[in-house]
Amino acid sequence: MSRPEDTLPPDLFYNDTESRKYTTSSRIRNIQSSMTHRALSLLSLPRPSFILDIGCGSGLSGEILTSEGHTWVGMDISASMLAVALDSETSGDLLLADMGQGIPFRPGTFDAAISISAIQWLCNSETTSESDGTPQQRLARFFDGLYASLKRGGKAVCQFYPKNDAQKTMICAAATKAGFGAGLLEDDPETKNRKLYLVLTVGSEIEAGRKGDITEVVKGLEGVEVHDTRAGRGVQGGRVQKKEVKGSRSWILRKKEQMRKKGREVGQDSKYTGRKRRIQF
Template identity: 70%
Template sequence: MSRPEDTLPPDLFYNDTESRKYTTSSRIQKIQSSMTHRALSLLSLRSPSLILDVGCGSGLSGEILSQTADEGTPGGPHIWIGFDISSSMLGVALEKEVEGDLFLADAGQGVPFRPGTFDAAISISAIQWLCNAESSEESPAGRLSRFFGGLYASLRRGGRAVCQFYPKNDEQKKMVSQAAVKAGFGAGLLEDDMGTKNAKVYLVLTVGGGDLDGDITGVVRGMDGVDVMDARRKAARKRGEEQKGSKQWILRKKDQMEKKGRVVKASSKYTGRKRRVQF
């Protein structure tokens, strides 16, 4: 069975007929509700917040964001703004009179909001669409870079985002997560029901600032099967262990030169040791 994103671009796939079919399906409503609540639990919001809904569609997730804490939405009701590439999906949301503000926009071209606008962001079943390029002038890497770069800028320092998506394979999963880390996020991949047909992948993201400082480990601590990728921590560790001119750096360079067939001086206990200044 072919995946929707492999057949048509999202703005064409979700036409009027498909948008209404998607919105009225009780099965899809149940799945969407479950994934939205899961995303909210990972955001750990304790008070009403301004949330960006990326690929908001017909507002199924937005309706949950608008619910109060008594209705099962932690910290709610939240104020939310959503954008989607499908005008048909947004048309259904307008007919339903959802409480969020709606925008027609392509996530692959960036996130059209001022820096630091949002406290948090969610995206349900949308990011995998960015892994396809619609023309030879674009590329999946470029679309992902523009999206995550814009998302990072739009979130306040210390903010979080959770993106649920359906990767086609491990390579696509890696491409998405690496694009997020390159944009500056601390990132962790969490997979529910791993190895089953009901598997759900969540990309949990943090923005440096406040108590988080881009560290994702506090967000996903205690969760099984989390693959943590934190660009800041990796960079700091690399700087500490392999600073240019250090013994580790020199030994690695020597090893590289030897593999290329170059002649290098033998290493000793003095390799990498700084000399005293002579007068």
């Protein structure tokens, strides 16, 4: 099955028919709700905030932002999607704009930003505008604009579906080059429900009055593997992975604990759990 972004540009793919089909699908609404709540939990906002919803579509994520007490502005390239949002009398302000051309707001406007299932579209150069440029140029304009639009200490969470590792690397590199501190989270990596969340910060967590760094946001969360994509000192775009090795003791213990929480029977832990054994002849 082909991916939507491989067929048409988003402003053409999400026409009136597709926009209403997307919005009325109970499956999509449930998935969108789950991912938006996940993004909010990663933002960990201490109070009602002013949030930018990038690729807001018909306002499905916006409904949740409103229910959680936040004020929001949504931007999307599809006029049909925004028309559905207007018909549903969504509470957010809406803007017809292409995120690949940048984020058209004054510096420091927003406390935080979210984007659900949208930024992978930037990896395709096929658009309706000849001046859009390459995927790298579109990603650079997007992340540069997003960085400027957030307040110092602000955060953004972008859930996306990369086609391959090359796209994932390209997106992460563009974010760190723009100046963000970035952590790439992988929920349920070994299931078909695998989800990626790019967590971004403007300035360090310590500068923002919080303890620790971006990895503190996700430590202890079940079913998450952390990829620290921040640049190392003096190394632009460097990448360090902090990931459990499959089959290691810590990996086995975490998997067993997950199975216990699901009510399944697993063997007791011991000093031999995960221990490598020499081959016997």
